[in-house]
Amino acid sequence: MNWKGDELTKLVVLDLETGSATQFTTNEVFFGFHFFNAWVDTSSGKEELVADLSTQPDVTTFDHLGIDALRSGAAIDNQDIAGTLKRVRIPIWSAVEESPVSLNNSFSTHAASGTMRGERIAKEIATVTTLSQCRIEVPRINDAFFWKSGYKYVYGWHATREANMPNAIAKVNVVDGSSVLWTEPNNRYGVFVGEAIFVPSPDSKEEDDGVIVASGLHIQSQRAFFIVLNATTMTEIARAYDSQHLTFGFHSAWLSSEQAPQDIVL
Numbered sequence: 001m002n003w004k005g006d007e008l009t010k011l012v013v014l015d016l017e018t019g020s021a022t023q024f025t026t027n028e029v030f031f032g033f034h035f036f037n038a039w040v041d042t043s044s045g046k047e048e049l050v051a052d053l054s055t056q057p058d059v060t061t062f063d064h065l066g067i068d069a070l071r072s073g074a075a076i077d078n079q080d081i082a083g084t085l086k087r088v089r090i091p092i093w094s095a096v097e098e099s100p101v102s103l104n105n106s107f108s109t110h111a112a113s114g115t116m117r118g119e120r121i122a123k124e125i126a127t128v129t130t131l132s133q134c135r136i137e138v139p140r141i142n143d144a145f146f147w148k149s150g151y152k153y154v155y156g157w158h159a160t161r162e163a164n165m166p167n168a169i170a171k172v173n174v175v176d177g178s179s180v181l182w183t184e185p186n187n188r189y190g191v192f193v194g195e196a197i198f199v200p201s202p203d204s205k206e207e208d209d210g211v212i213v214a215s216g217l218h219i220q221s222q223r224a225f226f227i228v229l230n231a232t233t234m235t236e237i238a239r240a241y242d243s244q245h246l247t248f249g250f251h252s253a254w255l256s257s258e259q260a261p262q263d264i265v266l
Contacts, residue, residue: 005106019110025173036139054083082135134179
């Protein structure tokens with residue numbers, strides 16, 4: 001990959017039915033790992049694709065993700081793997097300029113039909129705004145609110161010391177930007193945490209009615225643990241320690257007992 005920091009970030013919207021791919025220029029420069037929700041908004045009378053994601057101002061985080069940097073300690077206070085939450089409004093109603101197609105120059109090809117499309121560049125700009133000052137990464141929401149505009153909460157790991165490894169779990173309100181943190185009681189910097197997953201209550205009525213499940217590592221004892229938090233209050237309900245070390249990782253999955261294979265012990 002080649003980072004071009006002097007250019008505005010561009011997004012491509014791919015139409016899965018036709019194979020046409022339209023490029024939109026944004027009003028900011030950023031790099032993003034993870035989108036966590038998207039929907040179509042017609043409140044202005046025109047169709048806009050709204051997408052929420054966590055962003056970095058550049059790609060320097062890759063300089064400190066290597067094993068040598070982590071082992072040597074060079075990543076300490078330089079490992080910024082929490083992102084700023086942004087909302088992008090993409091004017092999919094925009095007029096576009098489409099380049100002609102040639103056998104040597106097609107921008108997208110529809111897999112089923114083989115139809116090739118030329119490069120399509122939108123004339124309107126996609127606008128980017130900040131949702132919160134609380135920086136998180138590996139963002140997750142209540143899955144029942146995917147593709148819906150009225151959701152409020154996103155959960156993710158957070159570093160209470162800037163540019164450091166994640167040691168807290170944050171609940172961010174994307175409507176007003178407020179946030180609530182869980183940190184290790186009496187030992188804030190004594191743990192690493194992994195991806196926080198929202199699991200709804202069986203008969204939940206509210207968006208945040210459920211629990212947060214996340215993995216962690218107690219640094220001093222080198223023991224892994226799994227923690228369960230009340231998703232409404234972000235207070236700890238329970239945790240279970242493992243007998244061995246669990247390496248720091250990015251992503252997790254929640255399986256109910258009905259979904260889990262027989263060889264997984266719950």
